[in-house]
Amino acid sequence: MQRPAVLGPAFDEVPAGAFIAPPHAAVREVIAAAGGVAAAGGSAEWVAYLLEHVPNDQVRSLVTLLGVEPVRSAQESDDRYAAELLARIQERQLTRMIADAKSKLQRLNPADHPEEYNRLFGDLVALEQQRRVLRERGLGSQ
Structure with missing residues (x-):
């Protein structure tokens, strides 16, 4: 702001x-x-x-x-602080999306719906990867 x-x-x-x-x-x-x-x-x-x-x-x-x-503290730059804060907000959203995807996968029988299961599993893997990148950014390691 x-x-x-x-x-x-x-x-x-x-x-x-x-x-x-x-x-x-x-x-x-x-x-x-x-x-x-x-x-x-x-x-x-x-x-x-x-x-x-x-x-x-x-x-x-x-x-x-x-x-x-x-x-923010006087030791952090505004750019870094803002980027880290934004990454944490996005990470929390991805965490909720991951929980939702895991819940759907648990309710889905892969033998009965293999295509849907594989699609959801692929989405879950992609969400986990995005979260990992955002977590690193939120911790300031990037």
């Missing part, structure tokens, strides 16, 4: 479903309705623009807080 240019399109590509806490999901909706982070100008203008589009006082308070609250 304070430095929208740091993430820009990378934030906009994160699906809305990645934000499961209702206040955060509402802020994500406001950002999307405002044209996304890629359309943001400077920090103060961006926060003011978002505040014009908030649906209620709860979301207004969170946008205001995110617009002024210090959110």
